[in-house]
Amino acid sequence: GDSVTQMEGPVTLSEEAFLTINCTYTATGYPSLFWYVQYPGEGLQLLLKATKADDKGSNKGFEATYRKETTSFHLEKGSVQVSDSAVYFCALSLTFRTNAGKSTFGDGTTLTVKP
Amino acid sequence: EPEVTQTPSHQVTQMGQEVILRCVPISNHLYFYWYRQILGQKVEFLVSFYNNEISEKSEIFDDQFSVERPDGSNFTLKIRSTKLEDSAMYFCASSEWGANTGELFFGEGSRLTVL
Numbered sequence: 001g002d003s004v005t006q007m008e009g010p011v012t013l014s015e016e017a018f019l020t021i022n023c024t025y026t027a028t029g030y031p032s033l034f035w036y037v038q039y040p041g042e043g044l045q046l047l048l049k050a051t052k053a054d055d056k057g058s059n060k061g062f063e064a065t066y067r068k069e070t071t072s073f074h075l076e077k078g079s080v081q082v083s084d085s086a087v088y089f090c091a092l093s094l095t096f097r098t099n100a101g102k103s104t105f106g107d108g109t110t111l112t113v114k115p
Numbered sequence: 116e117p118e119v120t121q122t123p124s125h126q127v128t129q130m131g132q133e134v135i136l137r138c139v140p141i142s143n144h145l146y147f148y149w150y151r152q153i154l155g156q157k158v159e160f161l162v163s164f165y166n167n168e169i170s171e172k173s174e175i176f177d178d179q180f181s182v183e184r185p186d187g188s189n190f191t192l193k194i195r196s197t198k199l200e201d202s203a204m205y206f207c208a209s210s211e212w213g214a215n216t217g218e219l220f221f222g223e224g225s226r227l228t229v230l
Contacts, residue, residue, distance in 0.1 A: 042223055043206055043223040043224050044158065044208075045221070046218040046220075049218060100165040100170035100210075100214060101146075101213045101214035102148065102163050102214050103214045104160065105150075105158040106157065107157045
């Protein structure tokens with residue numbers, strides 16, 4: 001079945017450090033790929049997305065590139081801030097499987113940024 | 116900014132009791148979803164709903180679960196006879212174009228505790 005594998009956490013970084021959170025996927029078909037972020041006590045919010053191979057999603061300094069050849073969608077940020085501390089979920093959605101579709105999520109990676 | 120709202124934010128119930136979790140999706144969205152997140156674990160798909168019927172459901176969504184859109188604005192999840200293992204955060208989500216191509220907008224979640 002379809003699945004998403006994220007690097008295991010938790011990840012602890014100092015402010016201004018470089019962030020990479022790895023994400024790889026398995027899917028039959030051509031998925032759209034997403035990164036969602038969950039701040040403490042809140043629901044999930046879309047961070048960025050890419051809908052086809054070689055697309056780069058970006059938002060708030062975060063980037064991820066849809067790599068079909070390596071089935072990956074790694075999240076990166078050049079300089080993290082304390083306010084980036086959250087849980088990050090990689091997700092995929094498959095096109096045209098059903099009318100509504102569904103998103104399949106990875107396990108989530110907890111990021112803590114220390115001043 | 117339009118948002119998905121969920122009630123209650125937290126419900127404590129006894130095993131075997133019925134629970135109804137309520138959601139008000141974003142008004143122009145047509146696709147609705149329930150996900151759950153057991154503490155510290157991944158976000159799991161339960162069910163998707165479109166055009167007044169279930170589009171897809173997971174193996175978790177057994178006969179104890181049901182969904183309804185009773186009045187054109189609310190979207191409810193009913194658990195008929197709760198079990199201890201139903202304790203989780205339940206997230207409602209809605210989408211304008213479906214998870215296939217668009218993002219999901221999540222509510223802040225309803226925490227269910229079954230004693």
